[in-house]
Amino acid sequence: MKILAIDTSNDVLGVGLVDETKVIGEYITNLKKNHSIRVMPAIERLLADCETKPSDLDKIVVAGGPGSYTGVRIGVTIAKTMAWSLGIPLSGVSSLAVLAAAGRYFPGLVSPLFDARRGLIYTGLYRVKDQEPVIIKEDQNIPAAEWAEILKDTGEPVLFVGNDIELHRETFRTALGERAHFTAVGEFNPRPGELGLLGISRPEENVHTFTPNYIRLVEAEAKWLERQGKVTND
Structure with missing residues (x-):
């Protein structure tokens, strides 16, 4: 079985080709450039x-979010189109x-994270068992300081992973002390090969109804809904 993996959910653009036993090839860049014009040439x-x-x-496996609204949408759209x-x-x-998975x-x-601006992060809490990340706390959009207090209450060491950990390192180190651990720079990027291997056993999605997991509305949508009286501030 040959699986093509596609990840454009953040600044990292990654495409990988895997089978059940190995990563056949990967293409990865970590650049703030337009994924929409770069991903298909990378796949080709x-x-x-x-x-x-x-x-x-x-099979096609795609990183479905959270992350950059535009980036997630690009990857999912291309994956759906190719699969169909x-x-x-x-x-x-x-x-x-x-x-x-790192x-x-x-x-x-393990707490992977992406910065979501204004002190917020996209994150979740995992424990990796038998090479598989197991969800302890669901992916969410939360203030970094609030997340730090939640992690403090677990009483366990926590490994932070991702290109944006430098933005929040002091917040977590202050709250967790020596229980806060951070991956090396070489492990910051999500690996498309890893994505493909994780997707081997994932259930098949309906190609017509599958949607990204944005977790939160983009700012423009939230403001529009608020103007329509559909979103209220507590």
Whole structure:
């Protein structure tokens, strides 16, 4: 089984080709550039280098969010289009779960995160068992300081993973002290190969109804709904 993995959910653009036993190839960049014009050439180059035709693919796996609203939408749209046109299954994996997999050798909890601006983060809490990130607390959008207090109450060491941990390092170190651990720079990027391997066993999504997990409304939508009286501030 050959699986194509696509992740454009944040600044990192990643595409990977895997089978059940190995990562065949990966393309990764961490640049603030337009994913919409770069992802298809990246896919085409990866498949060509790996001597794989689109018709050889058996499944598409996509990072379904959370993350950048535009980025998540780009990846999911391309994944759905390819799966539909090729007539193959589509599976989605949490963008945070892909990051959490980097903590497979850490003897504690793993908190992957993306910055969501204004002191907020996208995060969740995982424990990696048998190479699989197991959800302890669901992915959510929460103030970093509030999340730090929640993690403090667990009483366990926590490993933070992701390119944005530097923005919140002091918040977590202050709250958790020596129980706060941070991955090395080389492990900040989510691996598309990891995404593909995690997606092998994920259930098939309905290609027509599958939607990204944005977790929160984008600012423009929230303001529009508020003007319509559909969202109220507590």
